[in-house]
Amino acid sequence: MVESIQHLFTGFGIAATVANLLYCLLGAVAGTLVGILPGLGPIAGIALLIPITFGLSPTSAIIMLCGIYYGAMYGGSTTSILLNVPGETASVITCIDGYQMAQKGKAGPALAICAIGSFTAGTLAIIGMVFLAPPLAQAALAFGPPEYFSLMVCGFIVLSNVTGGSLLKSLMMAVVGLIIGTVGLDPVTGDYRFTFDATYLLGGIEFVAVAIGLFGIAEVLANVDQPLESLEQSVIVPRFRDLFPSLQDLKKSVGAILRGSAIGFGVGLVPGPAPVIATYTSYMTEKRISRHPEDFGKGAIEGVAGPESANNAACQSAFIPLFVLGIPFAPPTAILLGALMIHGVVPGPMMISEHPDVFWGVIASMYIGNFILLLLNLPFVPFFASILRIPKKILLPLVMLFCITGMYTVNNSINDIWLMLLMGVLGYVMRKWAYDAAPLLLALVIGPKMEVAFRQSLMISHGDFGVFIERPFSLVFLVVTFLFLLMPAFRFIIGRFNRRPA
Numbered sequence: 434m435v436e437s438i439q440h441l442f443t444g445f446g447i448a449a450t451v452a453n454l455l456y457c458l459l460g461a462v463a464g465t466l467v468g469i470l471p472g473l474g475p476i477a478g479i480a481l482l483i484p485i486t487f488g489l490s491p492t493s494a495i496i497m498l499c500g501i502y503y504g505a506m507y508g509g510s511t512t513s514i515l516l517n518v519p520g521e522t523a524s525v526i527t528c529i530d531g532y533q534m535a536q537k538g539k540a541g542p543a544l545a546i547c548a549i550g551s552f553t554a555g556t557l558a559i560i561g562m563v564f565l566a567p568p569l570a571q572a573a574l575a576f577g578p579p580e581y582f583s584l585m586v587c588g589f590i591v592l593s594n595v596t597g598g599s600l601l602k603s604l605m606m607a608v609v610g611l612i613i614g615t616v617g618l619d620p621v622t623g624d625y626r627f628t629f630d631a632t633y634l635l636g637g638i639e640f641v642a643v644a645i646g647l648f649g650i651a652e653v654l655a656n657v658d659q660p661l662e663s664l665e666q667s668v669i670v671p672r673f674r675d676l677f678p679s680l681q682d683l684k685k686s687v688g689a690i691l692r693g694s695a696i697g698f699g700v701g702l703v704p705g706p707a708p709v710i711a712t713y714t715s716y717m718t719e720k721r722i723s724r725h726p727e728d729f730g731k732g733a734i735e736g737v738a739g740p741e742s743a744n745n746a747a748c749q750s751a752f753i754p755l756f757v758l759g760i761p762f763a764p765p766t767a768i769l770l771g772a773l774m775i776h777g778v779v780p781g782p783m784m785i786s787e788h789p790d791v792f793w794g795v796i797a798s799m800y801i802g803n804f805i806l807l808l809l810n811l812p813f814v815p816f817f818a819s820i821l822r823i824p825k826k827i828l829l830p831l832v833m834l835f836c837i838t839g840m841y842t843v844n845n846s847i848n849d850i851w852l853m854l855l856m857g858v859l860g861y862v863m864r865k866w867a868y869d870a871a872p873l874l875l876a877l878v879i880g881p882k883m884e885v886a887f888r889q890s891l892m893i894s895h896g897d898f899g900v901f902i903e904r905p906f907s908l909v910f911l912v913v914t915f916l917f918l919l920m921p922a923f924r925f926i927i928g929r930f931n932r933r934p935a
Contacts, residue, residue: 444793460497461805464504475505479768480644484839491776496798506748507806510547526712530736542678547741548810554694554742555803558749570757573782578889583910585883590914603872610876640771642853647870649836650857689739697746708747715743764871767878
């Protein structure tokens with residue numbers, strides 16, 4: 434414990450350099466803007482801004498990209514409260530009571546409680562990371578290729594099962610992602626696979642092109658279908674002097690913030706869209722234990738404080754499995770895994786010892802970033818709200834231009850741009866047919882790692898598939914995977930049984 438605190442102070446020394454403070458600020462501001470603009474969200478924001486980090490050191494680059502992630506979690510609440518339009522999926526629950534508070538002239542206190550709750554939850558989650566990550570990394574050193582393969586399969590299936598859509602469609606998208614991930618050189622033998630004699634494909638499908646295409650270009654195409662009217666008439670812009678909550682609001686919010694922080698931190702450690710699950714769980718918890726549950730849905734401040742705290746705590750704790758196990762349990766951390774590998778940092782149990790500057794510097798920067806966001810989200814709320822008035826006919830072409838320019842700077846390749854546009858069209862069609870792009874992207878990121886772990890396991894066991902069930906941890910992960918695959922069948926059987934006439 435003492436050693437972790439010492440390392441954290443070292444991390445503050447790294448994060449507090451002028452350059453890293455600047456990148457933390459840029460990431461926090463960019464993330465807030467991404468969260469405020471409806472539809473973009475952290476996945477698209479991180480994917481769009483990966484190219485501009487290529488000239489940075491790994492520490493500075495990851496500090497900036499992480500700032501975009503938790504900054505988007507902060508910013509998403511602004512549109513939920515002012516417009517009743519969630520900036521990203523985790524802010525859907527905030528709309529329920531946040532917009533009702535805005536309608537009653539309490540938009541300022543709602544936004545302030547969001548900022549205070551997010552800061553508190555982020556701080557508590559970072560403290561949890563400091564003390565939990567090192568021992569978890571030591572435990573993960575006992576994992577071999579069979580355990581890693583089974584864990585990745587488990588996380589993969591669980592994530593596909595809780596995205597909210599069809600499990601079959603999610604698994605289909607996962608298979609497509611796994612297939613795309615096999616293009617290029619065989620990681621074990623070095624043979625060509627599905628390159629069709631094209632030198633461009635020898636290095637595999639460009640991850641950044643797929644990410645920007647599926648989430649950036651597809652978002653632009655999806656918005657083109659919508660009316661290009663300005664949002665000016667719908668925005669409720671609070672005045673600065675109206676931002677401060679009353680003592681009664683603060684008293685009501687304290688318990689909700691602490692409970693939301695605990696719920697979010699725990700949920701962030703398991704596979705799935707953690708912020709979404711955490712916000713829903715926190716909201717239902719607050720409503721259940723409230724003395725006045727009838728107030729929820731009509732502007733209860735606990736319905737804003739709890740979910741927003743859970744949202745940001747889950748966002749922070751999601752970095753633990755990413756950094757310690759090297760496995761992303763959510764789509765945004767899958768993007769960050771790709772960014773880490775692009776910068777030559779391989780996350781996993783050895784990351785703390787091999788890249789201590791990156792690990793502790795990034796964790797320390799999260800606390801600094803949360804403090805920056807607290808300062809940004811109070812006095813600059815009127816400014817951020819005014820951004821919502823930018824007409825789509827101006828905003829969408831700018832996003833498209835930024836996508837194309839950023840993509841070209843990755844490898845200075847026109848082929849990357851064509852691939853990005855192709856993936857954008859694919860992402861747009863997938864949205865039309867209700868196919869989730871997140872499992873595809875997750876499979877593309879962890880598919881090669883899963884393949885290597887699978888083949889290493891068979892090499893160790895001389896081709897015996899029993900190695901996956903002979904090792905206890907691997908067997909546990911596979912059993913959990915099997916149960917999740919059976920859940921739709923269980924729900925169907927229970928539903929049929931409940932519909933039977935008495």
